[in-house]
Amino acid sequence: xxxTRIIPCLDVADGRVVKGVNFxxxxxxxxxxxxxxxxxxxxxxxxxxLDIHATHENRGTMYxxxxxxxxxxxxPLTIGGGVRTVENVRDLLLAGAxxxxxxxxxxxxxDVLARAADKFGSQCIVCAIxxxxxxxxxxxxxxxxxxxxxxxxAVAFARLAAERGAGEILLTSMDRxxxxxxxxxxxxxxxxxxxxxxxxxxxxxxxxxxxxxGVTEGRASAVLAxxxxxxxxxxxxxxxxxxxxxGIPMRME
Amino acid sequence: xRTVLVDYDSGNLHSARxxxxxxxxxxxxxxxxxxxxxxxxxxxxxxxxPGDGAFxxxxxxxxxxxxxxxxxxxxxxxxxxxxxxICVGMQMLASxxxxxxxxxxxxxxxxxxxxxxxxxxxxxxxxxxxxxxVVTEAHPVLDGVATGDHAYFVHxxxxxxxxxxxxxxxxxxxxxxxxxxxxxxxxxxxxxPEKSQRTGLRLIANFLRWAP
Numbered sequence: 160x161x162x163t164r165i166i167p168c169l170d171v172a173d174g175r176v177v178k179g180v181n182f183x184x185x186x187x188x189x190x191x192x193x194x195x196x197x198x199x200x201x202x203x204x205x206x207x208x209l210d211i212h213a214t215h216e217n218r219g220t221m222y223x224x225x226x227x228x229x230x231x232x233x234x235p236l237t238i239g240g241g242v243r244t245v246e247n248v249r250d251l252l253l254a255g256a257x258x259x260x261x262x263x264x265x266x267x268x269x270d271v272l273a274r275a276a277d278k279f280g281s282q283c284i285v286c287a288i289x290x291x292x293x294x295x296x297x298x299x300x301x302x303x304x305x306x307x308x309x310x311x312x313a314v315a316f317a318r319l320a321a322e323r324g325a326g327e328i329l330l331t332s333m334d335r336x337x338x339x340x341x342x343x344x345x346x347x348x349x350x351x352x353x354x355x356x357x358x359x360x361x362x363x364x365x366x367x368x369x370x371x372x373g374v375t376e377g378r379a380s381a382v383l384a385x386x387x388x389x390x391x392x393x394x395x396x397x398x399x400x401x402x403x404x405x406g407i408p409m410r411m412e
Numbered sequence: 413x414r415t416v417l418v419d420y421d422s423g424n425l426h427s428a429r430x431x432x433x434x435x436x437x438x439x440x441x442x443x444x445x446x447x448x449x450x451x452x453x454x455x456x457x458x459x460x461x462p463g464d465g466a467f468x469x470x471x472x473x474x475x476x477x478x479x480x481x482x483x484x485x486x487x488x489x490x491x492x493x494x495x496x497x498i499c500v501g502m503q504m505l506a507s508x509x510x511x512x513x514x515x516x517x518x519x520x521x522x523x524x525x526x527x528x529x530x531x532x533x534x535x536x537x538x539x540x541x542x543x544x545x546v547v548t549e550a551h552p553v554l555d556g557v558a559t560g561d562h563a564y565f566v567h568x569x570x571x572x573x574x575x576x577x578x579x580x581x582x583x584x585x586x587x588x589x590x591x592x593x594x595x596x597x598x599x600x601x602x603x604x605p606e607k608s609q610r611t612g613l614r615l616i617a618n619f620l621r622w623a624p
Contacts, residue, residue: 160584161535162542162562199609204542230430235564235607255426257607280465282538282566283424326538326566357536380536410542410562412610 162410163374164204164381165398166237166359167388169194172212174220176389192227198388199232201395204410206236207260207329207383211304213241222254229255239287239329248275252283260285260329263302266309266316269323276324281356286325288317290346291333298346305333317350317358328354329383332362339365339386347377359383367393367401374407413442415620416456420448420473420480422463422500431606431616432460441620450479458620459487463500467509467525467569470500471517488520492597494622496553499567502593502600506571521595523573530586538568543583543603545591545611551580553599553618554592561611563591563603570602597624 170177175189187193195206208228210221218241225238238251239260248259265272265286276284289305290298290313298313317328330350332343342360351358357380360373364384373382387393403409417432419425425446432444445452453459461484463470474481487493497505506517509525517525528537542562547554565583571590573579580599581592593600599619605612 160544161539161565162544164541226426229427233427233431233607233609233613235566236427252424253426255424255430257424257427280469281568282464282540327540355536356538357540380541410544412562 160408162204162408163402165370165395166205166207166381166383167198167203167395168207168209168361168383168385169389170209170211170385171221171224172210174224177211191224192231195228195236196231198395199234202399202410202412203234203395204381205234206232208236208238210238210240222250225251225254225256237285239285244271245274245278248279248284252279258283258285258327260287261325262287262289265320265325266300266302266311269319272320272323272325276326281324281326284325285327285329286317286320287329287331288313288320288350289331289333292343292346296345296349298349301333305336313346314349314353318353321354321356325356327357327359329359329361330379335363336361338363341365341369342373342377342379344372344377347373347379351378351380357381367398370398371402371405371407374402375405413457414455415441415444415458415460416452417444417446417460417462418448418453418480418484419446420470420477422465422470422473424464425462428460428462428498428606431613432620435613435617436620439617439620448477448480450477450483453480453483453487456487456493458494458496459484460496460498461501461504462498463502463504465500467500467503467511468513468515470504471509471515485518488518488598492624494619494624495598496619497598497600498606499602499604502602503569503571505593505598505600509569511569520598521573521578521593521600522575523571523578523593525569525571528568528570528585528589532586535586538566539585539589540566543585545581545583547581549577549580549594551594551599552622553594553615554580555618556614557611557618563601563605563608563611565603567602
């Protein structure tokens, strides 16, 4: 049976983890490679790096980081942040990424998803969607780190992204991100039910029950979280045990 | 001893190369070479054929390298080298693929590649993530790999074999999905051993030691 994935996400800037990862046995909490290795050993199902500055100048740092991480971890690695072109995808895949995530660039030009999927296959193209509630059961896309309103309906855009060739949607609720109040479940469910491809729920996890709800009520195929793992509030193993106890199929090895 | 990972512009070979290099060090299996040159395949002792994306695109990709497909068929057939296909690299071992259009495979393991149609319509395609293997046939490459071990899959098409004993393992995803096939000197995995942590590294080590 296919298992629900837990994906820790590391915000990276200039080759360092922002905010740091608080594991007891970590010598350098700011080193993304060491954090990745710790999550690999802890049984994370995938890993996500988000390049939060993503300026042209620091691209090289990111490629080097991806290469060093891919040498240390034998699990899928997704890279997002500042990905604009098919060429960016190629460079990140060559550096060692397994999947590459588009965000603002796909909203500006959804066909970039098709061009990238034609070239490299849908399996490695993720479309990240940042959505905010604008009315009850109505969500809109916000780009540029959630600052810019687009007026585009999130569910309709997710459907378009899947049609264009995205293999997966990374769905972040901007209302919930950083609040520890739990995923935006109606949004997650609306997108997951509308699409034939997997949806990763993101934004707002504060407790292990939130992870459970993302799957049982939100119908996500995977859950992404940052702070509850980075700050040592919970381990990956605790999260998996809690979700398994709630009846969700998890990989426990 | 030299293992050649065949590079024909189909996706990312970085993680595969790193995983094979690490296990080659641990099993003293010699050199890992990533190459698109037929002459390197001719000089290889073992061959790994990866493949991401669509079946027809991979077949066209191979044909884009003059002499490469011939060298691969030579390695599989007359030279009978240990040969591992990964994901679409495994699917191309079949007789034919039906992705967008019907395309002939190498016909090394009789069977057909078709779209996954889960019996439960709520199941998503691609089949993406960790699934637990059901091992039905013993094989040297599966030494230490057992039913219940997880492997990482990402694919929308699957291979069905004509001869049931050619399938060593499957997973459950709204029906059986083929996970590992083998016949003679050839073995194939639908999942990505290079991304499957312990189970995948174990299988790679077994392959590097395998003497069919």
